[in-house]
Amino acid sequence: MARQFPGNRVLVHICCGPCSITVVQGLRAEGFEVTGLFYNPNIHPASEYLRRREALVEVAARLEFPVIFLDREYDPALYLREIAFREQNRCFHCYRLRLERTLKVARRGGFARFTSTLLYSKQQKHDLIRDLGRDLAGASKTAFLYRDFRPTWKKGIELSKSFGIYRQDYCGCILSEFERRRRELKALG
Ligand code: SF4
Structure with a gap:
């Protein structure tokens, strides 16, 4: 692991296990001390939340990094209101x-x-996430750490497959699942 430096503690919002692998590895290689945060009230349904959570538990055990799970705050109604x-x-x-x-x-x-590991995904609106993170942080003491993690996309997929963890096929919310299945539904006539 690279030598650490003052102010190196970073809290990484994690959307799912597969997306976290190369993000955590990359930040550690830069010398950051990584803690994960699993907070995703957007995930539908609750069984899917549990599957993604379990995959992250597996990744965190393999890579040995701590994760804060805000399970009591898993509130899909909050997401839907937003x-x-x-x-x-x-x-x-x-x-x-x-x-x-x-x-x-x-x-x-x-x-x-x-x-956030959202900056790893090629499916997400990358620039929007970067700008939002910076806007939220503003001039406060807690800075938004921007990195383009997308170049490690393929490596992350390969590693997640080798770990044998659950890999979802839709982004997370009920609408993204509907969009994923739209073709199947259309084929029904
Ligand atoms: S598709 Fe749904 S779960 Fe994915 S980022 Fe957009 S709103 Fe969130």
Whole structure:
């Protein structure tokens, strides 16, 4: 592991186990001390939340990093209220909800920085997440740590397959699952 430096504690919002692997590895290689935060009230249904949680437990055990699980705050109704009547722009509100909570936990925990595995995914609105993170952090003591983790996308997929962990096939919310299945549904006539 690279030599650590003052102010190196980073709280990483984690959307799922597969997305966390190369993000954690990369940040550690830079000398960061990583703690994960699993806060994803967007995930539907609850059984899916549990499967993704379990995959992250497996990754955290293999890579040996701590994770804060906000399971008591898994509240799909909160997510649905956030996006109601603004479904077209729902990802922005979904990101905001999760990053705001991450920032709060980071501030309370004395972390110097916060970031998200959402910056790893090629499926997400990368620039929107980067700008939102920076806006939320503002000039506060807890900075948003921006990295483009997407170049490790393929490596992350390979590693997650080699770990044998659950790999989801939709982003997380009920609408993203519907979009994923739309073709199958259309084929029904
Ligand atoms: S598609 Fe993904 S990022 Fe967008 S609202 Fe749904 S769960 Fe959130």
